[in-house]
Amino acid sequence: MISGFVKAINKRHERAISGGYNNYAEMVWKDCIHRDVNSVFSFLNSALQASHEETVSDNREFELIDVLDTLFETIHKTFGIIIKENENDYSVLNGDGESLGTFSLCLYNNYDDGNWFNMDGPNNGIVNTNFVEDDTLSSTQVILLWHEVGHAIHHLLADLSTVPPDLWELGSILFEELCSEVFDIPISTNCIKKDLAIALVDLELSLSNGIDEKQFINIVEHVQNSIGVNLDIDDIGKCIYGQYGGVCFTYPYCRDLVEQDRQKAIGMMQPTNK
Ligand SMILES: [Zn+2]
Known part of the structure; x- marks a missing residue:
């Protein structure tokens, strides 16, 4: 190696x-x-x-549905954009209702056992996480999910090919900090x-x-x-x-x-x- x-x-x-x-x-x-x-x-x-x-470690468990609702509400409050749930993915709409693109959530390692965000076409993103299929998430997983969705929003808001590489983690880290605040989870x-x-x-x-x-x-x-x-x-x-x-x-x-x-x-x- x-x-x-x-x-x-x-x-x-x-x-x-x-x-x-x-x-x-x-x-x-x-x-x-x-x-x-x-x-x-x-x-x-x-x-x-x-x-x-x-x-100190945080041993709480969180309901996925609550985590997503709070995430989408926070995105709306922070950026004025709306996340709309479709059958297979989520649409991201700006304040005028125009589509900025979509992202899908593959929470149970559909692609591989990593945690990552990737674009799948110019305006479509994929968030992949290696969660086990049950309804609750650990505090670490909640932060992780917000981190990867933060990448998706950063990509759909700005053309990341124009973003300096030192700012590539700006969206994800911002979302970690927002998550830490709303759920009171220490980073x-x-x-x-x-x-x-x-x-x-x-x-x-x-x-x-x-x-x-x-x-x-x-x-x-x-x-x-x-x-x-x-x-x-x-x-x-x-x-x-x-x-x-x-x-x-x-x-x-x-x-x-x-x-x-x-x-x-x-x-x-x-x-x-x-
Ligand atoms: Zn990242």
Whole structure:
């Protein structure tokens, strides 16, 4: 597994060099708001300082129907848009009743056992979650569901191909924070620390000038020890495969934006060219 990671990291570094960049981070940051390594590191370090308060676990169970009703009501209050339930999906309508698109909810891992959002055509999204088919959700699952629907709304409001990669998690993190507020579910400190650890590992890997297995293990272990969390293979894969390599700092950055100025974050999700 590690040898595959190392190979992929070295390959993308070579690709960056042959494209005229100094490293992979420089290549993926060309569309970002952030292009300065020091400012990203200092932002992540200050977020780390603020992340030490422990949260208590929340063992409540929530009815799916209540969670969805509250979610759609919150979307209406926040953005003035309406979610209409159809037989197989949900339509998203703007204040004038015009369709912005649809999304479907595949809550019981119809596609695979992951939790994700993806577009399936220009105006249709799919939310996939790996819930077990019964009527109640844990607090973690409630946050997760709002997170993925937040992606769907962000996509349908704005054309995400025009959104800088550092803002890719803006909709999802905003919805986590809204969810935390309406249901009084604390956002777990462990999750926040994990996002920071992923961002730091991602940054080190994206800035490296080629790497071997020993260096790779050192980077991961150093970050884990300094933050006090364990990363699993999927977390590390996020730094290397898929679109997020080099821009995993979008998670802590968007959380900071939402916490600093909620209204501004909402404004940043509004339609750009629709
Ligand atoms: Zn997300």
